[in-house]
Amino acid sequence: MKxxxxxxxxxxxxxxxxxxxTAVTRMRGIKRVHGLPIKxxxxxxxxxxxxxxxxxxxxxxxxxxxxxxxxxSIFSWDxxxxxxxxxxxxxxxxxxxxxxxxxxxxxxxLMLCTDLMIKKGLQRLPxxxxxxxxIGMVYIRDIFDIVSEYIVKGGQEHGTC
Amino acid sequence: MEPxxxxxxxxxxxxxxxxxxxxxxxxxxxxxxxxxxxHKTIVALFGASLVLVLKILEQHEAFHxxxxxxxxxxxxxxxxxxxxxxxMRPTGxxxxxxxxxxxxxxxxxxxxMVIFAIITAVLSALLDNVTTVLLLAPVTLLIAxxxxxDPIPYLIVEALASNIGGTAxxxxxxxxxxxxxxxxxxFMDFIIHLTPVVIIMMFVMIVILKLVFGKRLKTRDELKExxxxxxxxxxxxxxxxxxxxxxxxxIVLVGFILHGVFHYEPATVALFGAGLLLLxxxxxxxxxxxxxxxxxxxxxxxxxxxxVGGLVKVGAISLMSQKMLALTKGNLFATSMVIMWxxxxxxxxxxxxxxxxxxxxxxxxxxxxxxxxxxxxxxxQHPELMPIWWSLALGACLGGNGSAIGASANVIVVxxxxxxxxxxxxxxxxxYGLPIMFVTVFISMIYVWLRYYALA
Numbered sequence: 264m265k266x267x268x269x270x271x272x273x274x275x276x277x278x279x280x281x282x283x284x285t286a287v288t289r290m291r292g293i294k295r296v297h298g299l300p301i302k303x304x305x306x307x308x309x310x311x312x313x314x315x316x317x318x319x320x321x322x323x324x325x326x327x328x329x330x331x332x333x334x335x336s337i338f339s340w341d342x343x344x345x346x347x348x349x350x351x352x353x354x355x356x357x358x359x360x361x362x363x364x365x366x367x368x369x370x371x372x373l374m375l376c377t378d379l380m381i382k383k384g385l386q387r388l389p390x391x392x393x394x395x396x397x398i399g400m401v402y403i404r405d406i407f408d409i410v411s412e413y414i415v416k417g418g419q420e421h422g423t424c
Numbered sequence: 425m426e427p428x429x430x431x432x433x434x435x436x437x438x439x440x441x442x443x444x445x446x447x448x449x450x451x452x453x454x455x456x457x458x459x460x461x462x463h464k465t466i467v468a469l470f471g472a473s474l475v476l477v478l479k480i481l482e483q484h485e486a487f488h489x490x491x492x493x494x495x496x497x498x499x500x501x502x503x504x505x506x507x508x509x510x511x512m513r514p515t516g517x518x519x520x521x522x523x524x525x526x527x528x529x530x531x532x533x534x535x536x537m538v539i540f541a542i543i544t545a546v547l548s549a550l551l552d553n554v555t556t557v558l559l560l561a562p563v564t565l566l567i568a569x570x571x572x573x574d575p576i577p578y579l580i581v582e583a584l585a586s587n588i589g590g591t592a593x594x595x596x597x598x599x600x601x602x603x604x605x606x607x608x609x610x611f612m613d614f615i616i617h618l619t620p621v622v623i624i625m626m627f628v629m630i631v632i633l634k635l636v637f638g639k640r641l642k643t644r645d646e647l648k649e650x651x652x653x654x655x656x657x658x659x660x661x662x663x664x665x666x667x668x669x670x671x672x673x674x675i676v677l678v679g680f681i682l683h684g685v686f687h688y689e690p691a692t693v694a695l696f697g698a699g700l701l702l703l704x705x706x707x708x709x710x711x712x713x714x715x716x717x718x719x720x721x722x723x724x725x726x727x728x729x730x731x732v733g734g735l736v737k738v739g740a741i742s743l744m745s746q747k748m749l750a751l752t753k754g755n756l757f758a759t760s761m762v763i764m765w766x767x768x769x770x771x772x773x774x775x776x777x778x779x780x781x782x783x784x785x786x787x788x789x790x791x792x793x794x795x796x797x798x799x800x801x802x803x804x805q806h807p808e809l810m811p812i813w814w815s816l817a818l819g820a821c822l823g824g825n826g827s828a829i830g831a832s833a834n835v836i837v838v839x840x841x842x843x844x845x846x847x848x849x850x851x852x853x854x855x856y857g858l859p860i861m862f863v864t865v866f867i868s869m870i871y872v873w874l875r876y877y878a879l880a
Binding site for chain 1: 519563658
């Protein structure tokens with residue numbers, strides 16, 4: 264199987280000037296096939312070019328103050344996370360998005376996709392066509408669904424499952 | 425005025441090709457350093473290499489002669505102290521002190537600001553300023569968030585206090601380390617001559633802080649409770665290493681206090697401390713600790729010393745010192761005041777390290793012109809020369825407060841604030857820094873005049 268065989272279409276995008284509040288609301292509203300809200304979205308500017316990606320990790324990172332080292336986080340107070348989340352709502356998508364995207368060609372085999380996602384700690388990989396246009400997204404969860412099916416099948420054949 | 429006249433004959437400067445080359449290299453390098461187009465360490469090292477390649481200095485002179493070459497006393501004092509601090513940093517001592525202080529301030533914003541200013545000044549006097557603000561700034565941001573007050577005044581006050589505190593001791597600030605090494609002054613000289621005036625400055629600064637922020641900084645009682653509930657003991661990561669660090673730091677401080685008596689150079693004391701603490705730490709991988717030494721700063725010093733050595737050898741420094749004496753007509757009080765204010769203004773604009781590296785030989789040259797019969801310690805610590813050294817130290821250290829780029833501590837604070845989402849503009853920093861610079865240099869002026877001229 265290749266990336267193009269597993270990728271999901273992308274219907275909605277965020278914009279760089281969108282507030283975190285709008286972005287989070289948008290993300291909560293989009294459900295994936297398994298029924299859970301989407302955990303990462305691409306960011307497209309006014310010219311229609313994809314300029315970055317925002318995942319829930321990036322949003323959580325934006326809530327943690329830069330000065331908070333592991334040495335200092337023991338001194339946080341009870342509702343600090345709430346206070347900081349509240350403050351983060353003023354930030355915009357452009358400030359927190361990941362700008363250097365890792366993408367993959369649609370003809371690339373799934374094995375390579377999987378390897379790349381594990382080595383780089385990615386949850387989703389934008390898929391590009393021959394013109395470098397993003398045409399879809401491969402999710403780690405979808406790869407896992409295929410892999411787990413084959414693991415079970417193999418186990419049954421070998422009598423280990 | 426006679427000595428100056430005879431000296432001119434004795435030290436006639438020949439303006440040959442080497443003279444122009446050495447000056448050219450130095451001033452182009454200085455311009456590049458100010459422009460920040462190329463990293464200052466690269467500029468200094470390349471400039472130094474040119475000085476050697478063009479034979480303005482022989483390599484032997486640059487590496488081994490006190491008069492023209494690298495001041496290894498400065499280099500190893502810095503390396504030793506940086507190693508000790510790198511080993512101490514992970515113990516959590518500094519976080520402990522900061523949280524403890526905030527609690528001692530009972531969560532009152534103004535009281536915390538004053539206490540933080542004092543601990544910053546004291547730590548900066550004993551360690552280097554950059555490390556002090558680097559360690560305290562994150563805790564300051566945390567506490568300001570807890571109290572829901574603007575962290576910017578706190579951060580700027582800490583940068584200012586670190587520059588003032590650093591002025592107090594031989595090891596507090598690079599200009600003092602350099603001056604001490606050149607003038608062969610010891611730790612106690614600085615304690616006796618500079619610490620008293622620094623204490624006065626800190627008092628004045630605290631009064632100013634109370635006047636300016638007394639009514640402005642307010643917080644609610646439930647927010648103060650956030651501070652009071654923090655347990656500073658949790659900051660201590662490695663109590664065993666902490667004890668070892670404190671013992672070694674104590675030995676080093678006693679060593680500094682006594683180094684003059686036992687005829688040890690400060691670098692020997694610092695290196696002993698670094699070696700001992702490395703040994704006690706039981707680490708098998710010293711490269712981590714050593715890698716954290718600020719090598720770019722160390723190499724910046726090395727490059728500068730060689731470039732300035734070139735200037736000294738070709739006589740450019742003598743020429744400048746003759747001009748300086750002509751300007752003040754040999755009046756030493758006027759000379760020290762000119763040096764103090766000029767140093768302050770110069771240090772607010774440019775890095776005070778190259779400035780002091782150039783001024784040190786200039787002051788020594790001036791002394792040679794003034795007292796041609798003297799040499800060695802008699803010359804370097806001539807009673808009439810001492811106020812000039814102190815004026816140079818006070819001006820160069822305190823001038824750093826004049827602008828956001830005046831001292832490394834300022835640059836660090838502005839950078840950390842910006843990363844945390846609080847932009848400190850150049851003008852904003854100056855609104856705090858420039859008045860404090862003028863007040864502290866003014867206090868220094870009165871102090872030097874009273875202590876060394878009016879009451880001497």
